[in-house]
Amino acid sequence: MKRLIIMFIMLCLSFGTLAAQNVDLKELLDQVKQGGVKDAKDNADRLNYFKQNREQQARLLAEIKALRSEQENLSKQYEQLFEEQDAQIILMEDDLNLKLGGLKELFGVLQQSAGDARVQFENSITQKQFPQRAAFMADLAGKMGDTNRFATLSEIEDFWFEIQREIIETGKVINFKTMVVGADGIESEQTVTRLGAFNALSNGKYLEFKPETGRLLVLPRQPESRFVSRAEDFQAISSGMGSVAIDPTRGGLLSKLVEKPNLMEQVAQGKTVGYVIIGLGIIGLLVALYRFIVLMGISAKVNAQIKNLNNPGDNPLGRILNVYKVRGGDDLEAMEIRIGEAILNETPKLNKWLPFIKIISAVAPLLGLLGTVTGMINTFQALTLFGTGDPKMMAGGISTALITTVLGLVVAIPMLFLHSIVASKAKAVTEVLQQQAAGMIAEIAERK
Structure with a gap:
């Protein structure tokens, strides 16, 4: 059927070609007949070839079947040999275990000890000097756990030697x-x-x-x-x-130094609030130092003025003396009011910037508390999202949050001391002015 379809398609193609080339139909038909005769001859030749080789194919099939039978017999022989040898191995292992007796327990102890020693040697600094011993311990442990091979007496002695050498080396100071x-x-x-x-x-x-x-x-x-x-x-x-300092944990404490933040890193953990607190502390310190220096200068001028009351200078006491000289003829009550007014005019100048220092000492801890509360909120939000699977994360967050409180206290405590020192200095100068003013009023009262 397929051949007829192919011939039909070829005829159609041939007709199309003939229509284009004007070829004779009789010639086309002769060509088709010749092609059919050739195909029939090829099929007959192929069939004859298969018939002639039928005996050869049968002979090959018989040979293959015989080979399969031979291999099956050989497989049965090997299976029987395997079972016999497996039974013999079991008997030999039982005989070996019987002959080993207490040595088997000894080999087990040696195997475990060699394994433990290998781990200890690999984690020891002495491994840099004796790198070959770890491989020796691994090989020894393998031999102790294998029934096909045994460690020699020399290897067991070397095992003792390596352990003894490690003990001795841990007490030495070596340069290499x-x-x-x-x-x-x-x-x-x-x-x-x-x-x-x-x-x-x-x-x-x-x-x-x-x-x-x-x-x-x-x-x-x-x-x-x-x-x-x-x-x-x-x-x-x-x-x-x-x-020299040593690490008793054999490197554990030193390795933690990498994770421990230094002072600048701890300050950086305070973030914006921490920097604001530090900025306020620096400003407060500069203002306190400036006011202390100014008050020291004023105190020196006032003390010098006390020694020379007849020549008023440009200082608080000198200005009060000027009022006394100018208003010396007034009555006692008016003079007392004028001198009191002069002292009141000088007091704000002496107490200048002191409230600012006091405010910094009060605001710094509050800012630190603000940073701590903000940090704790962030920490608990992180715990809400990621859970408490890692305690280090929670501890680290709380530690970071408390940094701002520490910064606030570090700024507030010195500010309190500085405010107290500067305020006491200003108060001392004010008391001197009041004493001198009281003396002036007393002199006027005596004169009147």
Whole structure:
């Protein structure tokens, strides 16, 4: 059927071509007949080929079946051999366990001890000097847990030796050269001073050992200067004894220094409110110092004027003396009022800016409380959104919120002292003026 369809399509195409080229229909029909005869001949040849090779195909099929049968028999033999050898292995393992006796428990203890020692060695600073021992401990632990191989007596002795060496090295101060990663991330060879298994120093700086990478790194943030100076002095000692600070947690405390904020970072945690408080504190301090200096100068002029009452100068007491000289002929009551008025005119000048200092001492704690309340609100909003899964987040937020309270108190307390000092100085000058004024009035009263 398919062949007829193809022939029909070819005829249609041929007719289209003939229409274009004016070819004879009889010639076209002859061509089609020749093509059909050729196809029939090809089909017959193909069929004869298959018939001739039928015996060969049957022979190949028989060979394959025989091979399959042979492989099945071989598989049964291997299965039987496996079962026999598996049973033999079980008997040999039972015999081995029986012969091992107490040694099996010993091997278990050695395996656990080797594993624990490997972990301890990898986390110790001494690993930089003896890097091969961790691999030895891992291999020993593998042998102790494997029934196919056993550790030799020499390896067990080496295990004891490594543990003993670690104990001895933890009590030594050793200098050795190794690669150190600086704070800038560049690795270079340096002379390292190892303080037992506690700390490592290089160029007067404390180092941190990273077990994950097996590298020594310079701490990004060093301890206080007094500890760093001791480290420098200790490294400079060639013999004898010296003092140096060590970390008893073997690097735990030093690593926390990176996370601990310094003074400037703590101040920055106060944000806008904190900066406002600090700004007010600076302004209040400058105003207090300025007023104290001014009052000191006025007090000096007043004291000098007391020694020379006959020549009034440009100072509070001098101006009061001028009033006394000008109004000396008035009656006692009028003179008392004039001198009192002069003292009242001088008092505001002496107490200038003192209320401002007092206001700063009162406003600073209130601003600190405002910052704390705002920070606590933000902290609890974060807890509402993200929950309390991380206590550090809550503690950090509260700590940041309390920074403003600390800043407020740090500003308020000195401001109170400064206000008290400046106010007492102004009051002392005012009392001197009042004393001198009382003397003037008494002199007028005697004269009258």
